[in-house]
Amino acid sequence: EDQVTQSPEALRLQEGESSSLNCSYTVSGLRGLFWYRQDPGKGPEFLFTLYSAGEEKEKERLKATLTKKESFLHITAPKPEDSATYLCAVRSTNAGKSTFGDGTTLTVKP
Amino acid sequence: ETGVTQTPRHLVMGMTNKKSLKCEQHLGHNAMYWYKQSAKKPLELMFVYSLEERVENNSVPSRFSPECPNSSHLFLHLHTLQPEDSALYLCASSQEGQGSGYTFGSGTRLTVV
Numbered sequence: 001e002d003q004v005t006q007s008p009e010a011l012r013l014q015e016g017e018s019s020s021l022n023c024s025y026t027v028s029g030l031r032g033l034f035w036y037r038q039d040p041g042k043g044p045e046f047l048f049t050l051y052s053a054g055e056e057k058e059k060e061r062l063k064a065t066l067t068k069k070e071s072f073l074h075i076t077a078p079k080p081e082d083s084a085t086y087l088c089a090v091r092s093t094n095a096g097k098s099t100f101g102d103g104t105t106l107t108v109k110p
Numbered sequence: 111e112t113g114v115t116q117t118p119r120h121l122v123m124g125m126t127n128k129k130s131l132k133c134e135q136h137l138g139h140n141a142m143y144w145y146k147q148s149a150k151k152p153l154e155l156m157f158v159y160s161l162e163e164r165v166e167n168n169s170v171p172s173r174f175s176p177e178c179p180n181s182s183h184l185f186l187h188l189h190t191l192q193p194e195d196s197a198l199y200l201c202a203s204s205q206e207g208q209g210s211g212y213t214f215g216s217g218t219r220l221t222v223v
Contacts, residue, residue, distance in 0.1 A: 004152075032210075032211075034211045034212075036211070036212075036214075041216075041217075041219075042216050042217070043112070043114075043116075043200050043202070043214030043215050043216050043217050044153075044200075044212075044214045045112070045214070046211035046212065046213060046214075047211075048211075049210060049211050087153070089153075097143070097155050097158055097165070098155075098212065100152045100153040101152060102150075102151070102152045103152070
């Protein structure tokens with residue numbers, strides 16, 4: 001069974017204070033690892049897909065990286081508008097669905 | 111707008127009522143999903159319709175019944191719900207075969223009283 005564990009559960013940063021979120025996963029064969037952002041009262045918004053170890057994707061202040069066991073979402077010089085819950089999900093080669101982690105709630109203080 | 115539209119946004123229903131949630135996607139995707147999101151819990155897959163085939167999560171109670179009349183529309187029929195069914199119900203779509211992420215709607219906030 002696919003498993004996804006995200007840490008920390010919550011993260012509070014000062015504006016401009018860079019940090020990373022972790023997503024550890026177990027799958028029989030990785031078809032894709034996905035990062036989403038979710039704002040309160042809204043559905044998750046797709047950010048990145050990573051397919052193989054060593055791959056990196058960037059979008060504004062966010063950079064996602066992937067190894068064979070985990071993925072990191074690096075946030076460089078965050079701003080208050082980056083405050084949200086960040087979700088990680090994996091899809092294995094023999095599953096027709098994505099398995100989600102519990103998420104990390106990020107709060108960036110001005 | 112994400113291209114996936116859910117209605118209603120909010121729903122309050124009694125335990126003896128029957129209601130339906132609606133989802134419509136305008137992205138040309140070939141798979142649609144219902145997810146349940148409860149406080150302090152990860153997203154829980156309820157149903158998948160992929161290439162017109164329905165895949166169920168066997169732990170979903172029979173008081174939830176999905177319907178997918180075509181590749182653009184998805185319904186979740188609700189009857190005799192329990193208070194613990196109160197949650198955010200999210201619809202998503204994707205293009206299977208491309209390994210792409212899901213596009214989610216804004217969800218229906220359901221409260222069972």
